[in-house]
Amino acid sequence: MRRVFAAVGAALLCASGGAASPPPGVDQAVVESDAMPAKLSAFGLFRGNDPQTPSTGIGYTLRAPLFSDYTDKHRFISIPAGKKAKVAADGVIEFPVGTVLVKSFGWSDVNDGRPVETRLLIRRAGGWTALPYIWDADGKDATLALGGRRVPVTFKSPDGETHSIRYAVPNKNQCKECHSLAGEIVPIGPKARNFILDPAASDTLRSLYFENPAALKPTMPVWDDPKSGSVATRARAYLDVNCAHCHNPAGSASNSGLFLRWTDDPAGVNYGIGKRPTAAGRGSGGMDFAIAPGDPAHSFLIYRLESTDPGIAMPEVGRSTVHKEGAALLRQWIAEMPKASH
Amino acid sequence: MRFHGLRHAATLCIVAVLAASPAAAKVISVSATTPDANEKLQEALILAQPGDTVQLGAGVWKLTDGLSLDVANVTVRGAGAGEGGSILDFIGQQGAGEGLLVTSDDVFLTEFAVLNTKGDGIKSKGADRIVYHKLRVEWTAGPKETNGAYGIYPVESTDVLIDSVFVRGASDAGIYVGQSKNIVVRDSIATENVAGIEIENSYDADVHDNIATKNTGGILVFDLPSLPMQGGHNVRVFENIVNDNSTANFAPKGNIVASVPTGTGVLVMANRNVEIFDNVFADNGTANVMIVGYRYEHKDPKYQPLPRAIVVRGNQHGKAGYAPKFPGGDMIAAAMGGSIPPVLWDGAGDAIVLDKVGVLSLNLPDVKTPQSEAKPSPADLSKGTPPAALPVIKLPDAMEAKVR
Numbered sequence: 001m002r003r004v005f006a007a008v009g010a011a012l013l014c015a016s017g018g019a020a021s022p023p024p025g026v027d028q029a030v031v032e033s034d035a036m037p038a039k040l041s042a043f044g045l046f047r048g049n050d051p052q053t054p055s056t057g058i059g060y061t062l063r064a065p066l067f068s069d070y071t072d073k074h075r076f077i078s079i080p081a082g083k084k085a086k087v088a089a090d091g092v093i094e095f096p097v098g099t100v101l102v103k104s105f106g107w108s109d110v111n112d113g114r115p116v117e118t119r120l121l122i123r124r125a126g127g128w129t130a131l132p133y134i135w136d137a138d139g140k141d142a143t144l145a146l147g148g149r150r151v152p153v154t155f156k157s158p159d160g161e162t163h164s165i166r167y168a169v170p171n172k173n174q175c176k177e178c179h180s181l182a183g184e185i186v187p188i189g190p191k192a193r194n195f196i197l198d199p200a201a202s203d204t205l206r207s208l209y210f211e212n213p214a215a216l217k218p219t220m221p222v223w224d225d226p227k228s229g230s231v232a233t234r235a236r237a238y239l240d241v242n243c244a245h246c247h248n249p250a251g252s253a254s255n256s257g258l259f260l261r262w263t264d265d266p267a268g269v270n271y272g273i274g275k276r277p278t279a280a281g282r283g284s285g286g287m288d289f290a291i292a293p294g295d296p297a298h299s300f301l302i303y304r305l306e307s308t309d310p311g312i313a314m315p316e317v318g319r320s321t322v323h324k325e326g327a328a329l330l331r332q333w334i335a336e337m338p339k340a341s342h
Numbered sequence: 343m344r345f346h347g348l349r350h351a352a353t354l355c356i357v358a359v360l361a362a363s364p365a366a367a368k369v370i371s372v373s374a375t376t377p378d379a380n381e382k383l384q385e386a387l388i389l390a391q392p393g394d395t396v397q398l399g400a401g402v403w404k405l406t407d408g409l410s411l412d413v414a415n416v417t418v419r420g421a422g423a424g425e426g427g428s429i430l431d432f433i434g435q436q437g438a439g440e441g442l443l444v445t446s447d448d449v450f451l452t453e454f455a456v457l458n459t460k461g462d463g464i465k466s467k468g469a470d471r472i473v474y475h476k477l478r479v480e481w482t483a484g485p486k487e488t489n490g491a492y493g494i495y496p497v498e499s500t501d502v503l504i505d506s507v508f509v510r511g512a513s514d515a516g517i518y519v520g521q522s523k524n525i526v527v528r529d530s531i532a533t534e535n536v537a538g539i540e541i542e543n544s545y546d547a548d549v550h551d552n553i554a555t556k557n558t559g560g561i562l563v564f565d566l567p568s569l570p571m572q573g574g575h576n577v578r579v580f581e582n583i584v585n586d587n588s589t590a591n592f593a594p595k596g597n598i599v600a601s602v603p604t605g606t607g608v609l610v611m612a613n614r615n616v617e618i619f620d621n622v623f624a625d626n627g628t629a630n631v632m633i634v635g636y637r638y639e640h641k642d643p644k645y646q647p648l649p650r651a652i653v654v655r656g657n658q659h660g661k662a663g664y665a666p667k668f669p670g671g672d673m674i675a676a677a678m679g680g681s682i683p684p685v686l687w688d689g690a691g692d693a694i695v696l697d698k699v700g701v702l703s704l705n706l707p708d709v710k711t712p713q714s715e716a717k718p719s720p721a722d723l724s725k726g727t728p729p730a731a732l733p734v735i736k737l738p739d740a741m742e743a744k745v746r
Contacts, residue, residue, distance in 0.1 A: 147384035148407065150436070168437050171381075172388050173410040173445075183445075183468065249570060252445075255467065255497045255521050257569040269568050269641050276638070277596050278569060281461060281491020281514050284596035300596065310408070311460035311490055316439035 040142035059198040064223040087215035091192035099123040107155040128185035130175030182250040235333035294339035367393035374401030398428035408438020420454025423478035428454040481511030515540035521571035548735040559606035560584035567645035603667035614650040624660025635690030635709040648691035655696040695723040
């Protein structure tokens with residue numbers, strides 16, 4: 001990650017230093033057209049098509065990221081020259097037309113750390129478009145995979161366990177299943193409460209991309225840092241990022257009546273406390289409630305998080321392994337709830 | 343009884359060719375035997391433009407990942423739902439909660455089969471004016487708790503037509519319509535599911551000319567609490583054959599259908615204005631018609647747990663009530679000479695039964711009273727004045743034209 005930030009800084013320095021030939025940059029004509037280029041290089045987002053050297057933009061991370069099979073995610077934002085993003089009063093970050101959110105996925109022990117795939121979320125005049133690209137075997141460019149693909153990989157998770165999975169690069173529709181609000185595509189992570197701009201970026205750089213960078217004050221705890229918040233608040237941050245993109249009244253799981261946003265009442269039945277299964281099928285695991293306070297072993301929310309069976313597992317897309325550390329946090333949260341009547 | 347879906351089978355392909363379509367509309371054909379068929383088919387579903395048809399080749403498609411369609415006004419057409427047709431087999435499924443997910447309006451699905459999905463078969467969400475026609479969704483090993491939950495599963499949609507489909511083996515409901523409005527389910531067969539056909543938290547539905555047989559419960563009309571859309575009402579269940587619903591309940595525990603007693607014909611729970619008429623009932627061991635309140639604890643102040651204004655009339659009743667599978671049912675049957683009457687009411691809410699058959703009331707008007715305190719007795723529900731008959735459900739002409 002540090003390398004990415006350094007490269008961004010270098011590229012910027014180079015551009016502002018009046019170098020004789022500026023590096024080839026982002027092709028805004030392609031970004032803002034309706035095109036779905038077959039090759040990622042058509043966008044000019046990377047220098048020399050090296051996924052570790054963005055040709056422009058500013059890096060960011062998230063306090064609580066969406067779990068995707070233990071991938072390391074390298075994220076940056078490309079915003080066209082002269083335009084800026086703005087943090088709205090409700091903390092939603094508004095990006096101008098021509099913005100590209102770039103997210104590369106990989107593992108440090110797969111392909112020497114080169115990413116397996118890069119996903120683009122492009123703000124076009126008609127709204128956001130999601131495009132998935134898979135890096136070619138020679139690592140020189142990435143190819144559009146509209147229909148998604150399964151890529152066999154073997155990697156070690158932080159606890160040292162080796163996983164051999166058929167990692168699912170999502171298809172274009174699956175991008176939308178998660179990134180959808182009332183039928184329109186929207187970014188998930190970039191909300192002020194969860195968003196960390198590259199800490200190495202200077203104030204000048206921040207102001208170059210954000211109208212009001214001071215408004216980027218993350219309020220959510222870091223899900224795996226006990227110093228940043230209680231078990232309950234960290235569990236809620238985890239649920240917000242990993243579940244609430246579907247589990248909200250305008251999301252893909254609206255019909256479930258289970259709503260897990262940071263802003264939802266964590267004591268309510270719609271947060272899962274004493275909530276009976278709806279359309280859960282085998283996902284109920286023979287249990288009566290999504291969350292049985294004090295009893296994680298009888299909370300089917302945990303059962304679904306700890307499964308990789310497609311008929312049971314939650315989230316429904318984006319995961320072929322169990323996020324043990326995330327599940328452990330939620331188990332602890334439920335175990336510490338007083339056993340109340342439900 | 344009329345099964346016009348079957349009657350029109352011969353003319354279907356002619357209609358398909360002549361159907362008026364915009365000049366630019368094209369047919370995107372995908373072959374079952376193409377390498378990477380899963381990815382190619384998904385690409386076709388993404389690249390289709392409104393008006394296009396995605397044509398599924400004949401053969402068995404071995405699919406590992408769920409498919410999805412998010413483009414409006416697209417037809418997905420196969421070469422048939424039976425042997426030799428277009429068979430999408432998900433036995434090796436590795437991802438996605440269903441076989442096919444539709445999230446766009448005006449979609450027409452016809453003439454293919456979806457088999458052995460790990461989760462639901464075909465789901466459509468927020469997909470208005472969807473037409474499911476001549477489809478088969480099946481778990482081919484028959485009833486098993488490890489089967490997916492719903493076969494055909496439209497939810498949060500307005501104007502839904504399910505016509506001439508066959509669903510078998512769903513561990514929840516074969517045909518499940520949830521949180522939707524203006525619905526027709528007709529000329530279809532649901533067999534060996536836990537619930538054959540279920541209309542849940544929905545308004546304005548006609549369920550007619552179907553066969554619901556060998557399920558745990560044939561046809562269910564439910565309303566449940568704590569959901570975005572509730573207050574289910576205006577459902578007509580008529581001219582169906584509902585018989586021999588004798589499959590032992592195989593739903594995963596916790597789900598509401600896991601509580602449906604084996605041998606249930608039609609079950610109405612916590613809905614208002616439901617008409618059950620001109621059906622043919624036979625061989626439902628618990629009851630041909632059951633009318634009950636929602637008797638579970640809940641914390642939803644807006645929820646109405648009682649069945650209200652339920653009308654039962656003009657039905658033919660074969661043998662029923664000889665093996666009642668609700669708690670204490672066997673003792674009541676023994677006390678009544680071996681079987682209970684074909685209509686069973688828990689005593690909550692109100693219903694009118696004009697069929698000339700017996701009604702057994704459990705006399706539990708308060709849904710908070712546990713069922714163990716039932717005081718069963720025969721009841722006469724023929725005296726009240728039925729509410730005005732519900733109107734026929736009318737779907738937009740363009741939907742009906744697709745299946746003509």
